[in-house]
Amino acid sequence: xxxxxxxxxxxxxxxxxxxxxxxxxxxxxxxxxxxxxxxxxxxxxxxxxxxxxxxxxxxxxxxxxxxxxxxxxxxxxxxxxxxxxxxxxxxxxxxxxxxxxxxxxxxxxxxxxxxxxxxxxxxxxxxxxxxxxxxxxxxxxxxxxxxxxxxxxxxxxxxxxxxxxxxxxxxxxxxxxxxxxxxxxxxxxxxxxxxxxxxxxxxxxxxxxxxxxxxxxxxxxxxxxxxxxxxxxxxxxxxxxxxxxxxxxxxxxxxxxxxxxxxxxxxxxxxxxxxxxxxxxxxxxxxxxxxxxxxxxxxxxxxxxxxxxxxxxxxxxxxxxxxxxxxxxxxxxxxxxxxxxxxxxxxxxxxxxxxxxxxxxxxxxxxxxxxxxxxxxxxxxxxxxxxxxxxxxxxxxxxxxxxxxxxxxxxxxxxxxxxxxxxxxxxxxxxxxxxxxxxxxxxxxxxxxxxxxxxxxxxxxxxxxxxxxxxxxxxxxxxxxxxxxxxxxxxxxxxxxxxxxxxxxxxxxxxxxxxxxxxxxxxxxxxxxxxxxxxxxxxxxxxxxxxxxxxxx
Ligand code: PEP
Ligand code: MG
Numbered sequence: 001x002x003x004x005x006x007x008x009x010x011x012x013x014x015x016x017x018x019x020x021x022x023x024x025x026x027x028x029x030x031x032x033x034x035x036x037x038x039x040x041x042x043x044x045x046x047x048x049x050x051x052x053x054x055x056x057x058x059x060x061x062x063x064x065x066x067x068x069x070x071x072x073x074x075x076x077x078x079x080x081x082x083x084x085x086x087x088x089x090x091x092x093x094x095x096x097x098x099x100x101x102x103x104x105x106x107x108x109x110x111x112x113x114x115x116x117x118x119x120x121x122x123x124x125x126x127x128x129x130x131x132x133x134x135x136x137x138x139x140x141x142x143x144x145x146x147x148x149x150x151x152x153x154x155x156x157x158x159x160x161x162x163x164x165x166x167x168x169x170x171x172x173x174x175x176x177x178x179x180x181x182x183x184x185x186x187x188x189x190x191x192x193x194x195x196x197x198x199x200x201x202x203x204x205x206x207x208x209x210x211x212x213x214x215x216x217x218x219x220x221x222x223x224x225x226x227x228x229x230x231x232x233x234x235x236x237x238x239x240x241x242x243x244x245x246x247x248x249x250x251x252x253x254x255x256x257x258x259x260x261x262x263x264x265x266x267x268x269x270x271x272x273x274x275x276x277x278x279x280x281x282x283x284x285x286x287x288x289x290x291x292x293x294x295x296x297x298x299x300x301x302x303x304x305x306x307x308x309x310x311x312x313x314x315x316x317x318x319x320x321x322x323x324x325x326x327x328x329x330x331x332x333x334x335x336x337x338x339x340x341x342x343x344x345x346x347x348x349x350x351x352x353x354x355x356x357x358x359x360x361x362x363x364x365x366x367x368x369x370x371x372x373x374x375x376x377x378x379x380x381x382x383x384x385x386x387x388x389x390x391x392x393x394x395x396x397x398x399x400x401x402x403x404x405x406x407x408x409x410x411x412x413x414x415x416x417x418x419x420x421x422x423x424x425x426x427x428x429x430x431x432x433x434x435x436x437x438x439x440x441x442x443x444x445x446x447x448x449x450x451x452x453x454x455x456x457x458x459x460x461x462x463x464x465x466x467x468x469x470x471x472x473x474x475x476x477x478x479x480x481x482x483x484x485x486x487x488x489x490x491x492x493x494x495x496x497x498x499x500x501x502x503x504x505x506x507x508x509x510x511x512x513x514x515x516x517x518x519x520x521x522x523x524x525x526x527x528x529x530x531x532x533x534x535x536x537x538x539x540x541x542x543x544x545x546x547x548x549x550x551x552x553x
Contacts, residue, residue, distance in 0.1 A: 001231045006179070006204030008224035010193045013242035014177035015235075018228075019155040020213040021162070023135055028142065030102040036094045043089060043100040046140040051080050053136065057169070068322070076133050085111060085130070101141045108134030119304065128161050128183065149174045156219055158207050172198075177219040179204045179226060201226060251530050256287050260533045262515060263540040269521035270529050270536070271329070273501060277315055280322040282526035287533070290327035292449065292523020293388070293501040294319060296372070297333045297341075305343050306368065312375035320383025327384045329426065329449065329523075332372055334358040334390040338465050353463065358391035363400055373408045380420035388426045388449060393433040398444045401425075430454035430502070435483040442494035449523070450487055452502025456480050475504060481513070481552055488517045499523055511535045513552075516545040 033039045054077045061070035079085065085107060092103030108131050115127035149155060154174045161182035178193050183202035193200035199221030206212075207226065218227040218238045222245075227234050260270050271292030272283045276299075283291060299307050299315060319328050335341050336357025349355035362369035376387050389401055405425065412419050429435050430451030438448065452475075457464040459480050462473040484500070491498040499521030504510060506524035511532065514522065524532060 012199035271523035316379030386424040452504035
């Protein structure tokens with residue numbers, strides 16, 4: 001057995017024989033031509049054919065994976081018209097007197113290298129696209145399409161970099177998993193793999209070695225490990241993992257579309273926590289009713305400088321559209337403490353968890369805050385966006401935030417930019433101060449979401465980053481549970497709703513208690529939604545309510 005480690009981009013475990021798909025460009029014969037006009041004509045004919053194929057692929061992808069994923073084939077058609085690309089092919093044919101397939105191959109290498117060396121991860125991912133369109137032209141010129149699976153039985157597909165068009169063309173009934181040597185988690189191949197829900201690993205260096213072709217392998221899309229010719233112990237361990245993940249899938253099939261309602265009819269919303277738009281497919285796959293926490297600070301963490309209003313708008317708009325009318329609660333940036341961003345140039349703090357973090361940065365640097373709010377409000381015209389503010393400790397903070405929101409709305413109105421005037425505004429209750437004055441705060445906002453990670457840290461005086469203090473962190477401490485109940489009661493008294501988006505929301509030993517308290521929403525990582533739904537369906541609140549609540553007194 002030998003092991004290859006890549007990056008898992010779609011969870012699941014697959015066992016099977018590896019079939020390696022070699023690219024047409026690997027088979028190019030380089031030759032010199034005399035009749036350059038004729039060679040250019042060959043290229044132009046191939047390009048027209050490629051364009052027609054892409055049109056067909058667009059229609060196919062539209063039916064199979066939806067408009068957003070199909071868009072890539074539209075973009076590929078446009079890339080076929082790119083003047084710089086055409087000039088480069090022309091120069092290689094007319095000046096270097098190369099045959100058309102070599103001219104395209106050289107152009108593809110140069111353009112892909114140029115994209116790959118760019119700082120922007122989106123542009124880097126475009127290297128695969130330029131290779132993809134070039135492969136298509138070369139396949140037509142050499143009359144050799146290598147994109148099909150040769151085996152009659154299902155296989156694990158190995159490729160250097162599986163292009164989106166290849167992914168869509170493959171007969172899905174024959175694919176157990178994807179493994180590629182190159183690729184990025186941002187690439188369309190990864191996105192498509194996730195949409196198709198097939199285990200996938202990228203960056204699997206060495207998988208294309210000829211000696212791996214035809215080998216029995218196991219792909220673990222959760223960890224990114226690939227076991228080639230696995231030994232018996234690995235087979236047994238991975239079989240267990242596969243069984244577990246299939247059981248989860250069966251659970252999904254059973255509970256999909258079922259409303260989370262207790263036996264005695266109490267309803268609760270089950271939402272998903274996400275870190276980026278890339279997590280949206282997992283939101284659907286797990287049947288989340290909305291997004292309860294979109295941690296927008298990851299946009300700032302992944303950027304080398306302040307993300308612009310337009311950059312943020314594109315991300316929030318896409319999230320709003322992908323949610324298809326479901327609520328998407330986007331938390332404004334929660335920088336500081338464990339999430340440091342160099343370009344913010346924040347002074348070093350002795351105790352950053354209690355320092356100038358999250359909303360405190362936003363209120364002291366309103367220009368950064370306003371940029372994000374403008375992007376959020378603009379996106380509100382495209383779906384059900386709700387805005388949530390982290391690390392609140394006082395009523396005056398919330399009033400200041402609302403003033404800034406009103407300013408932003410006024411500006412947008414004056415500029416004639418559409419937005420939803422009724423965009424819900426909520427706060428995270430994650431400091432003991434906010435929990436204690438939640439009766440006052442409830443008069444100011446539309447909803448609460450309890451951040452139990454920070455609420456526990458601040459209530460128990462246990463640094464959440466300090467593993468040595470873990471022993472003192474009793475996540476079921478009555479002080480934390482009582483504060484949660486106080487917040488829920490105060491919100492209901494003032495006619496607003498309360499959710500929980502900290503990790504405690506997914507602690508199933510507390511689900512009954514949260515239902516007894518009347519928590520309105522639980523927001524958890526997507527994979528926990530269905531097990532949590534199961535728990536809700538099994539619960540009879542009236543049977544346990546009195547006992548559980550009296551234990552808190
Ligand atoms: C929390 O504090 O519970 C929370 C959800 O926010 P974060 O973990 O991002 O601080
Ligand atoms: Mg927090």
